[in-house]
Amino acid sequence: MFAYIVRRLFLMLVTLFGISVIIFVLLRVVPGNIVDILFDAAGFVDPADKANLERELGLSQPIVIQYLHWIGGLLHGDLGYSYVSEKPALEEILPRIPITARLAGLALLFSASIGIPLGVISAVHQGSKLDYALRVVSLSGLSLPSFWLGLLILMASVSLFGTMPIFNPNPKTWLEALSIYAVPAMAVGFRSAALTMRITRSSMLEILRQDYIRTARAKGASEASVNYHHALKNAVLPVITVIGIEAAFLIGGLIVTETVFNIPGIARFLVEALRWRDYPIVQNLVMFIAVVVVVVNFIVDMLYAAIDPRIRFGD
């Protein structure tokens, strides 16, 4: 097990290195850099000024040098300066992380706490009206784009209550905080909840046919114990995988949701930075997201071993 973890950590480093190269190269393949954009906007181009600015920002150096410069800085905790705000990238990124983290965490919590029980109910009552209703709702969850759902929620909120939740960086009560985050989290988490429900349902249907479920009933276990203790514990593995993948996928949904709900999180910030070719911000943010995804994957694998005793790594 220890050897396995060490090997996994090493592989994570390799993965992150690969990602860093890909981000770095892709960013520079995209036509135009911040200097082009600034000068285009000004409508006046003096090639000497432009070259000066590029030299100042380090953009005239060979790409390998630029890369080493970035990685070297990264290893020392120096993420460089935002081209746009000229503030340290770290100062720009750090305060935005908790906002998105809360949103993503709430969305995942929403998808697990709604999706798993509904999936179990749907499987246990397979073929009933309730099952069909839940499956239709989950299908709509998979088909609705989250930005559209977000817009619908905002419009409904305005027409029903005459107001809509507006982001406030310093909510006074936890209730206010919850109301700020819960609605966008639901908009973005609806899809995950629907997917989680469907996976839970199909996994449960498979498990409920197993012999050990009959054994549990033969012992005199109640239906609740059979479904949630005996069956769900076995059925939850693929669900965890899906939630893990969703955690990574969520960032895409968050970009539009943060825009629709006007929330200053990292997802929206990433798109803005990309528009300005603000390399230090984009590179470091994507790198951060990559680290999160890789770590989530690692946690999912560890959870597998924790839940299913048949899975032991590194033997």
Add this chain to the structure above:
Amino acid sequence: MSEALPAETVLDVKNLQTVFFTNSGLFRAVDDVSFTVRRGETLAIVGESGCGKSVSALSIMRLVPDPPGRIVGGSVTLEGTDLLKLDDAAMRDIRGNRISMIFQEPMTSLNPVIRIGDQIIEAVRLHQKVSSKEAWKQAVDMLRLVRIPEPERRAREYPHQLSGGMRQRAMIAMALACRPALLIADEPTTALDVTIQAQILALIVDLQQRLGTGLILITHDLGVVAQTAQRVIVMYAGKKVEEATVESLFETPLHPYTRGLMASIPAVPSPDAREDVRLIEIPGMVPSLTKLPPGCAFAPRCKLAVDRCRQEYPPLDEVKSNHWAACWRAGEMAEAS
């Protein structure tokens, strides 16, 4: 039966009827079957796959999957209580407590993600008010009782860490944890190696006698029946076709189907036998339960069948003392032997 002391009846099944509703129609998996089991007695239920023996067992436990199955008639009286009249909660109190069941597949009948000890504890704590510490001790004691070496360690292991034979022992430990009045063993040794089969059977019979449990042993292996049971019922196409004491059944099987079953037990050929001996089989197939012939269900496969067999179902008659058979020609066979 020539028993000196008639033991108390634990289970009395009367006219049990279990049907399945399927796309190809309704079929009677268990059709008007009656039998009793006494304390400490072993009743064997014998028959081919699909003859209704497992469904009979599941009907007693009230674990027939519904839909598609349903118990539509009869009574199942355990220690004076008709189980078919109980509500679900009361039935759960009976299961695993007064009646337990051991299944055919030890490899898949234990929950793979729960420790062996915890699975036994669950059976104990569902029915007895004991602390978890006390329950754990009982679980370990049960594992020791079923002769699992190092029970303390095994209790902490997961099913995949145990061999098939060990898992079946653990199943037995779980089934007997609450000292049930009745144990149903549904082909408990079929999935095991031949060498292990005898051990497991001996263990079941030994514990059954020590604890005074009534045992229903479901099997298709007549050798097992001869070794373990006192009484036998033979089932065919959902019906009981013969019932007798083991001695009487093996001495004079009265139903042609039972004779066929006995003839198809392969004999060990003697080393100097010149020719390869062809195994004897019962010709034909078990009829589809949705399309049963009007008369005796076995008639299409029976060498002795006469016209009457194809038209009228024979009643289950006591042809000899304590020996019942449902065959128009059972009387002739009893006389001939």
